[in-house]
Amino acid sequence: MAWLRRRWRGLCANPARKLVGLTLFVVAFTTVVANQRHQGVVRDEDVYMHAANRYADWWSDFLTLKKHTLTKASITQHFGGKRLTANNREHPPLMKTLFGFSEKLTHNKLGWTSEITGYRLPTALFNALLILFVFLWVERLWGMSAGIMAALLTLLMPRALFHAGLAAFDAPVVAIWCTTVFAYYQALKSRRWCIVLGVCFGLALAIKHNALILPSVFLTHYVLIALHNHRDQLVRGQIWRTAGRALWRNQPWVFPALFVLGPLVAITLWPWLWFDTSLHVRQWIGFHLDHTHYNYEYLGQNWNHPPFPWHVPIVTTLLTVPVATLVAGVIGAAHLGYKAYRRESADEQRGPALLMFLSAGAAMGPFLLGTSPIFGAEKHFAAAMVTIAIYGGVGVVVAARLLVRALGMQRRAVEVAAIVGVSVSVCAAALVETADAQPYALSHYNALAGGAPGGADLGMNRQFWGYSARGVLPFLNEARRRNKQPILPVYFHDADMTIGWYQRAGLLDRRIRNSGREGRGIAQSQYAIVVHELHFNRHDYMIWKSYGTVQPVYVLTTDGVPIVSVYARPPLMKQYFNRATTKPRPRSGGPKAPSPHR
Amino acid sequence: MVPSPALTASDDTTAATPSEAPPAPRWPLRLAAALPAVVLVAVCIWEIAVIVRAGDDVGSDADWDRAAAAVRADHEPGDLITFAPRWIDPTGRLHLGDLISLDMAGRMDGARYGRIWELSIRGAHAPETRGLEPAWTGHFGPVTVRRFEHEPARVLSDFVSLLGTASRSGVVARVFEEVGFEPHQCVRLTPVESRGGMRPAKAVYRKVRLGQTLVGYVGISDVFTRRDFRSPGRLRVLIGDKQVLTKRVGVRDGWMRFEIATTPTAAATVTFVADILGDKPGRRQVCFAAEARE
Numbered sequence: 001m002a003w004l005r006r007r008w009r010g011l012c013a014n015p016a017r018k019l020v021g022l023t024l025f026v027v028a029f030t031t032v033v034a035n036q037r038h039q040g041v042v043r044d045e046d047v048y049m050h051a052a053n054r055y056a057d058w059w060s061d062f063l064t065l066k067k068h069t070l071t072k073a074s075i076t077q078h079f080g081g082k083r084l085t086a087n088n089r090e091h092p093p094l095m096k097t098l099f100g101f102s103e104k105l106t107h108n109k110l111g112w113t114s115e116i117t118g119y120r121l122p123t124a125l126f127n128a129l130l131i132l133f134v135f136l137w138v139e140r141l142w143g144m145s146a147g148i149m150a151a152l153l154t155l156l157m158p159r160a161l162f163h164a165g166l167a168a169f170d171a172p173v174v175a176i177w178c179t180t181v182f183a184y185y186q187a188l189k190s191r192r193w194c195i196v197l198g199v200c201f202g203l204a205l206a207i208k209h210n211a212l213i214l215p216s217v218f219l220t221h222y223v224l225i226a227l228h229n230h231r232d233q234l235v236r237g238q239i240w241r242t243a244g245r246a247l248w249r250n251q252p253w254v255f256p257a258l259f260v261l262g263p264l265v266a267i268t269l270w271p272w273l274w275f276d277t278s279l280h281v282r283q284w285i286g287f288h289l290d291h292t293h294y295n296y297e298y299l300g301q302n303w304n305h306p307p308f309p310w311h312v313p314i315v316t317t318l319l320t321v322p323v324a325t326l327v328a329g330v331i332g333a334a335h336l337g338y339k340a341y342r343r344e345s346a347d348e349q350r351g352p353a354l355l356m357f358l359s360a361g362a363a364m365g366p367f368l369l370g371t372s373p374i375f376g377a378e379k380h381f382a383a384a385m386v387t388i389a390i391y392g393g394v395g396v397v398v399a400a401r402l403l404v405r406a407l408g409m410q411r412r413a414v415e416v417a418a419i420v421g422v423s424v425s426v427c428a429a430a431l432v433e434t435a436d437a438q439p440y441a442l443s444h445y446n447a448l449a450g451g452a453p454g455g456a457d458l459g460m461n462r463q464f465w466g467y468s469a470r471g472v473l474p475f476l477n478e479a480r481r482r483n484k485q486p487i488l489p490v491y492f493h494d495a496d497m498t499i500g501w502y503q504r505a506g507l508l509d510r511r512i513r514n515s516g517r518e519g520r521g522i523a524q525s526q527y528a529i530v531v532h533e534l535h536f537n538r539h540d541y542m543i544w545k546s547y548g549t550v551q552p553v554y555v556l557t558t559d560g561v562p563i564v565s566v567y568a569r570p571p572l573m574k575q576y577f578n579r580a581t582t583k584p585r586p587r588s589g590g591p592k593a594p595s596p597h598r
Numbered sequence: 599m600v601p602s603p604a605l606t607a608s609d610d611t612t613a614a615t616p617s618e619a620p621p622a623p624r625w626p627l628r629l630a631a632a633l634p635a636v637v638l639v640a641v642c643i644w645e646i647a648v649i650v651r652a653g654d655d656v657g658s659d660a661d662w663d664r665a666a667a668a669v670r671a672d673h674e675p676g677d678l679i680t681f682a683p684r685w686i687d688p689t690g691r692l693h694l695g696d697l698i699s700l701d702m703a704g705r706m707d708g709a710r711y712g713r714i715w716e717l718s719i720r721g722a723h724a725p726e727t728r729g730l731e732p733a734w735t736g737h738f739g740p741v742t743v744r745r746f747e748h749e750p751a752r753v754l755s756d757f758v759s760l761l762g763t764a765s766r767s768g769v770v771a772r773v774f775e776e777v778g779f780e781p782h783q784c785v786r787l788t789p790v791e792s793r794g795g796m797r798p799a800k801a802v803y804r805k806v807r808l809g810q811t812l813v814g815y816v817g818i819s820d821v822f823t824r825r826d827f828r829s830p831g832r833l834r835v836l837i838g839d840k841q842v843l844t845k846r847v848g849v850r851d852g853w854m855r856f857e858i859a860t861t862p863t864a865a866a867t868v869t870f871v872a873d874i875l876g877d878k879p880g881r882r883q884v885c886f887a888a889e890a891r892e
Contacts, residue, residue, distance in 0.1 A: 302821065304821070398634065399635040446645070450652065457685075532688065534779050565692075577696075
């Protein structure tokens with residue numbers, strides 16, 4: 001109670017910070033939840049949502065002390081198996097477990113959400129926590145305005161917003177990555193925070209393997225900061241001894257937290273590691289070191305084998321993050337670099353700006369090597385986007401204050417007006433990019449590229465995961481109704497794993513059936529869809545051969561760029577064209593989203 | 599209006615306060631100080647304008663309808679229809695796909711077509727019209743239609759169509775497949791490298807007419823075999839007993855052109871042989887198309 005009273009008094013004393021934080025949290029959460037209702041189901045979600053049910057079932061049994069839950073056989077049945085991908089054991093379980101519990105609670109029990117939204121809520125929650133945390137950290141270091149802007153710029157990233165609405169791990173790992181970075185920053189001055197650091201790192205490991213890179217950020221930062229802080233005590237001729245002493249004096253407890261507590265937390269949350277731990281860990285990491293290289297189009301070439309171009313993460317970032325955010329980020333980075341050079345940083349002892357820079361570098365670093373799989377585009381190094389947004393938040397405020405100084409009108413009202421003016425401009429640009437991108441954000445490229453058509457001209461990846469098939473579901477439903485067929489076999493191509501989810505959500509007629517895969521599936525189909533990616537062209541050609549025509553009956557576009565084509569067998573395709581001229585009735589279309597699920 | 603103290607809280611982004619402010623800087627410095635904000639706001643305005651207008655230069659359904667109607671009005675059987683850039687191809691086929699046969703879509707190149715229609719947006723051009731002057735141009739919103747006319751290549755022997763007459767050894771088939779991410783009607787030779795040694799694939803055409811040149815293309819089909827088996831293939835062409843071409847074809851090479859000067863004859867023997875360079879076991883799908891031209 002005393003603790004609660006203290007918190008309440010603190011809140012009353014300075015409510016602005018808390019209120020703004022809470023508002024940002026609510027805005028972030030509701031924006032993502034509302035937006036995801038129009039997003040298609042991505043291929044990986046199908047796997048994660050199935051695994052989510054099994055994991056949540058097991059934990060329910062475990063927590064209710066059901067018999068035989070703790071046996072090797074039961075754990076294997078829910079979390080593992082012989083194959084390296086059995087029960088999705090190649091990915092840590094924390095988010096999947098949360099997806100499962102969330103769906104059980106919000107959909108099954110309370111009936112508040114659709115099934116798909118139920119699974120996706122934990123990701124939206126993690127993203128909202130990220131926005132809140134970015135605000136709180138930046139506000140503390142560089143002021144309220146920079147904090148608000150950094151949080152908004154983190155939220156208004158076209159692709160990050162898309163990922164925040166999926167039952168996948170990319171957005172959650174960014175959130176936990178940044179939380180762990182913050183915990184490390186706090187731990188540099190507090191042993192108690194070392195425990196938080198260990199727990200956060202453990203949670204990160206239990207979410208996605210990207211977390212394995214984090215210690216490199218902390219090690220580098222720790223060494224640089226320790227040597228910087230004790231530079232006066234470094235003695236020439238005894239450099240190793242004095243440097244060692246400097247490292248020891250800084251905060252050595254972060255390392256047991258990282259290397260002992262972190263793994264322990266991860267193992268606790270991952271029953272599959274409760275036996276044969278070393279083998280299962282090696283298999284988990286080995287899977288990702290030896291991951292298949294999926295096809296990915298980049299600057300007009302299809303890449304599916306290393307060596308990849310080293311500049312993939314840089315160019316992808318330059319073409320997908322809103323340009324105004326990038327420019328603000330450059331201004332902010334220049335300002336923070338200048339302040340560091342002048343030894344006037346916000347917290348020179350702990351170097352937060354340097355820490356964020358290293359965080360971004362570590363997130364992108366593996367993709368500069370030319371050997372790491374590049375097929376996930378920006379989602380694999382999305383933690384770097386938070387650094388850009390934080391620098392951007394600082395940059396906006398710095399630019400506005402420099403403007404006030406240039407005008408020679410250093411009054412508070414003018415300063416506030418300048419900050420508001422520049423902030424609104426930058427947010428408006430980021431908002432326009434982000435809104436334009438939805439719900440097909442993986443096809444979106446920023447103004448620097450020239451939007452989606454510019455990205456297509458540059459030969460950038462059109463999309464992945466097959467989620468845009470959702471945009472043609474109304475057309476297929478209409479086709480089923482129009483043709484009055486009891487069962488309509490459709491070749492679903494890259495979206496075949498997700499049609500069950502669409503049917504359960506009421507988005508796809510249950511009398512539409514998946515006709516199967518590849519040539520046999522096409523041969524048995526009446527309609528066929530192709531999700532456009534460069535390496536999927538071959539599906540077009542297989543359909544042309546089978547259907548005897550190259551003419552689709554519907555083309556789904558985003559900003560005019562084709563993303564899905566629908567074909568019909570010639571007897572059925574006649575209905576879509578005026579008989580005399582075979583001129584199509586208006587059929588190509590932009591993202592007219594079908595009615596959303598709750 | 600009294601600004602919220604929180605919005606102007608002191609931090610290291612703050613410029614010097616008035617009491618400790620240095621004398622007002624000279625105008626070049628003032629200009630430099632204003633520059634970040636000016637640039638930032640200018641970028642925002644430009645960015646919003648670009649994104650709001652994105653897709654306006656791709657053409658609406660009505661634009662494509664009118665462009666397609668213009669093509670239909672003057673279309674003759676056998677005219678080649680192309681779209682540029684490549685990514686607009688599905689939209690183009692939606693409007694004019696009934697005029698594009700499978701053979702046309704899987705063509706070796708555009709040389710044998712005397713009339714070529716090009717429907718393009720954003721200033722793009724199809725590779726088939728490179729170096730040609732349009733005989734007619736029409737604009738339909740952002741969609742530009744051009745008709746090109748040129749002397750078509752006269753084909754004396756088409757080695758894809760003649761495959762049925764050729765003797766084959768190894769795995770040889772006529773296919774319609776993806777090569778270099780484009781559709782091609784071609785002959786697929788599948789040499790196999792195994793522990794027992796290399797088994798090349800061969801097609802021998804007898805009594806074929808040759809003209810001044812033999813033009814062909816070669817590439818490796820199927821993106822997944824290109825990914826999983828990296829050894830390059832090789833195509834050799836023999837006329838009679840004489841080897842006239844050796845073409846190495848790697849997994850990233852796409853659809854590669856070759857041209858061989860030939861002596862006109864009414865009954866030549868032409869042999870195409872594919873093998874694998876490298877000693878890793880695997881199957882290489884080497885696809886070629888070739889024409890003897892006058």
